[in-house]
Amino acid sequence: RKAGMSVTPEIADLLDERVMAHLATCRDGRPHAAPVWFVHDDGVVELITTGRKLANVRANPRVALSIQKDTDGETEWTVTLLGTAEVVEDEAATHEARRRINRKYGAPEDAYSDNALVRVSVGTATHETY
DSSP states (O other), X not given: OEXXXXXXXXXXXXXXXXXXXXXXXXXXXXXXXXXXXXXXXXXXXXXXXXXXXXXXXXXXXEEEEEEEEEETTEEEEEEEEEEEEEEEOOHHHHHHHHHHHHHHHTOOTTTTTTOEEEEXXXXXXXXXXX
C-alpha cells in the first residue's frame, strides 16, 4: 500500500482504465457518494455532473474519489483520491471535458450536455494492488 502521496505514474495508469469512480461529497455534515465517469490528467480529475453532487461541491469543495477494478468479483486494485473540487463555468472547457469523458466510456460525444464540469485538484492519492 502506498499512501499520502500525489498521483504517481503508476496511479495515473490505473486511472486511465475504463472504470467507475464513486464521488464522495458532504453537505450539512452528511456524506453523499455517487458513481461518476471521469478522466484524469496530471493530478486533476474532471467529471461532469448535476443534481445533489453538484450542489454539494458548490457548498463544500472537499471531496474524495474511490475507484476500484474488479474481475469476476475479485478486486485487482483500488485508488482513493482526496482533493478540492471546483465547478468550472467555461462552456468550451466543459465541452472538451464532456467529449473526453464520453469517449473514454463509449457514449455519444454530446451525451450529458446539461451537466456541469467539476475539476478536482488531487491533494493525496493512495492505492493498493491485489
